[in-house]
Amino acid sequence: MQNYKLNNGVSIPAVGFGTWQTPPGEATVNAVKTALEYGYTHIDTAACYENEESVGQGIRESGVPREKLYVTTKLWNTERGYDSALKAFDQSLQKLRLDYVDLYLIHWPDNKSPEPNIASWKAFEKLYKEGRIKAIGLSNFQPQHIQPLLDLAEVPPAVNQIEYHPGFPQKETVDFCRKHGILIEAWSPLGSGRILQEQSLQQIAQKYHKSIAQLCLRWCLQNGILPLPKSVTPARIKENLQVFDFEITPEDMRRIDELPQFGWSGLDSAKVDF
Ligand SMILES: NC(=O)c1ccc[n+]([C@@H]2O[C@H](COP(=O)([O-])OP(=O)(O)OC[C@H]3O[C@@H](n4cnc5c(N)ncnc54)[C@H](OP(=O)(O)O)[C@@H]3O)[C@@H](O)[C@H]2O)c1
Structure with missing residues (x-):
């Protein structure tokens, strides 16, 4: 497994394992154990996935030492x-049954005002300084959400986790984050499965004797982005890590970069609030 280096010097495994929509209980426990067995060391969960307990159980049952793992x-x-962010963090740790997490993210920006984002961030900074989180970051933040936070942050965000896949490369947000040393993590790097029948990708994948899924993940890596593929299917979990043994040519990278939009979830964080 290769690593990226975050802006605070911490190393982060270059591919993470997604767990959104993996039901709590056996499904999540087994998916996490399978992923760790196949060599993933980086697991992505969230309070709202309601599977933190099962992620924690999968980690414990895998027998992999905590210090070898990266948990978000x-x-x-x-x-x-x-106050509510501090409390929510404690609850997440309790559910995971961990002493610390490697990365804690604000899941979705408040669109109405920057204040709630900044108040949450101040709690994140406190937890970071206490050593209970090794790196802090954002998710689904666009430049207009990030700038007010940067203006007041003592600790700049290390990561922004956004939807990113062929057909939806979010160039403006990616460029802004690059300029500010914020690593982009790709959620739905396979477009949640929606882009896996694309003819344009199939033609390119065939050249490398790889699947479309592997092409999408490799494309993320060659663009300096950290993909978080999700699967509950052992063969796919394995396949999605076999992306370090081929190189997409600069010409094919450009072809994929420039594909017209497809596969977007429709979730624009500047408009949608949950
Ligand atoms: N921060 C956020 O707001 C946010 C939002 C969405 C997602 N995320 C994170 O990003 C992760 C990934 O995103 P995602 O879950 O939307 O989807 P994804 O990884 O883009 O795609 C997952 C879908 O593709 C299928 N799949 C996986 N590997 C495959 C392969 N090699 N061949 C064919 N099909 C394959 C999976 O099926 P099976 O599982 O049935 O095998 C599943 O239906 C999430 O799990 C979560 O951790 C974060």
Whole structure:
């Protein structure tokens, strides 16, 4: 597994394992154990996925030492604010049965005002300084959400986790984050399965004797982005990690970069609030 280096010097495994929509209980426990067995070391969950307990159980049952793992969870929208974020973080740790998390993200920006985002961020900074989180970051933040937070942050965000896949490369947000040293993580790197029948991708994938899923993940990596593929299917979990043994040519990278829009979830964080 390769790593990226975050802006605070911490290393983060270059592919993470997604768990959104993996039901709590056996499904999540087994998916996490399978992923760890196949060599993933980085697990992405969130309070609102309601599977933190099962992620924690999968980690414990895998027998992989905690210090070898990278665990991310996220603050849900109902818990925005300083005190509520501190409380929500404690609850997540309790559910995961961990002493610390590697990365804690604000899951979704408040669109109406920057204040709740900043209040949550101040709580994140406190937890970070206490060593209970190794890196802090954002999710679904666009430049207009990030700038007010940067203006007041003592600790700049290390990560922004956004929808990113062929057909939806969110160039403006990616460029803004790059300029500010914020690593982009790709959620739905396979478009939640919606882009896996695309003819344009199929033609390119065939050249490399790889699946469309592997092409999408490799494309993220070659663009300096950290993909978080999700699967509950052992063969796919394995396949999605076999992306370090081929290289997409610059010409094919450009072809994928420039594809017209497809596969978007329709969730624009500048408009949608949960
Ligand atoms: N921060 C946020 O707001 C946010 C939002 C969405 C997602 N996320 C994170 O990003 C992760 C990934 O996003 P995602 O869950 O939307 O979807 P994804 O990884 O883009 O796609 C997952 C879908 O593709 C299928 N799949 C996986 N690998 C495959 C392969 N090699 N061949 C064919 N089909 C394959 C899976 O099926 P099976 O599972 O049935 O195998 C599942 O239906 C999430 O799990 C979550 O951790 C974050």
